[in-house]
Amino acid sequence: MSDDLDDRRPIHRRLSDQLASDIAQNKLRPGEAIPTEAELSARYKVALGTVRKALDHLVGKGLIERIQGSGSFVRRPDFGTAFVRFIRYFGSAGDRRMPKSRILSRDAVVGPREVTDALHLEGGTRVVRLRRLRSHDGLPVLSEEIWLEESRFAAVLTMPEMEPQLLYPIYESLCGEIVARAEETITIDVADEGDAELLGMVVGRPVVLIERLALGYDDRPIEWRRSRGAGSDFRYKVDIR
Amino acid sequence: MSDDLDDRRPIHRRLSDQLASDIAQNKLRPGEAIPTEAELSARYKVALGTVRKALDHLVGKGLIERIQGSGSFVRRPDFGTAFVRFIRYFGSAGDRRMPKSRILSRDAVVGPREVTDALHLEGGTRVVRLRRLRSHDGLPVLSEEIWLEESRFAAVLTMPEMEPQLLYPIYESLCGEIVARAEETITIDVADEGDAELLGMVVGRPVVLIERLALGYDDRPIEWRRSRGAGSDFRYKVDIR
């Protein structure tokens, strides 16, 4: 462990923090195997049970997966389906066509106040802005504005436009930025002229507004996204304990 | 354990299932202490570590709480604040007045199809219906319809109307039904005449529709509730891992 001085925290806790930190710093990358229990036990001179407790804790935090007989692996969060969680589709049951994305514009601008605030940047920092329209069964479903710090994501401006664009893998391969989790805030608005044009809605009808802040393993903001969709398409289910 | 025959499941798993079942059958009631680790270890002739693993699992499921030096206790879920999770308030920051509830009507009727479906009852079963209006700072915020199986909840019809009515404690004391968890589905609608009257809204403006199914520890449906509120008051935050 990096700091053997702070003896007040339990060993299993220090070990899991150490590993979480390695993951945050991309020393251990998604999909990679982490050292085996025996290896960690020997390296840090702690009992196997203590190692197991640390790893179990990381499983609980969603950072790793354990596969018996194979090893323990850094988990790659799957946000591809998050879109689907919120929006209900009307297409026939057998229809499994992927939603399609079309990028409407890509540019770099001085960040509006709310964007720099959301991304924890200095006011006036330049940011990349993407506008994107997501469709299902040929019908527009979500219009998105996506904001990124320009200094880290300039490559996004010049990348060729591929078709089934999932952005997070692109951030990873092009910019070395790995999205670990996201915070979404859902509110309700009414359709304006832009929604009427992009989503084919009637002005004044309910719109669902989804604001998402994507964060790295180290909790640094990576991307801020604001999506608008027809309220009638929205459905969300929560479990309360 | 009740069935020592099924040896294929791990001991810690059988033990936690046994305890979960005791909780489901109200043999162990919310707030009560469960047997100590040592007690369970002796009674079931298993090692302490195995007992601990079983109890840790129950903590993860949200069924118990453990308090060092004191004991392990059946958890009482707190839904009183769920209302607050969805609705943002505008009152001054220092204002901590509790939201108020007023019951508009109480009666028993043949359950509408969607109600009996939600409660997993035979079509045509009689149900209790409550209408309730929840206000904050004197302004109506949520209008609710609450549905209960009449045969189990007839007492709700005749109870005196107390003021700070939290229903779930009433279900427990009057009917012996304990709510363990709930499933909520959020959709968006537009205001109708009823919303205009009860919530002071303009017809056609966005409404948030929250449907909640409350369940016991044994996953049997207890109550189905449908709440409507002004869309402009709605805000919900989710964390995605």
Place this chain on the structure above:
DNA sequence: CAGTGGTCTAGACCACTGC
């Protein structure tokens, strides 16, 4: 087959709670 994680045991010591 060797190597991995999963289960289970037995026991020592610590930290906290409540009387």
Place this chain on the structure above:
DNA sequence: CAGTGGTCTAGACCACTGA
């Protein structure tokens, strides 16, 4: 102070994976 849960150890055996 006695009793509780929390930490940690050391070691045995099992179940599964993949070459």
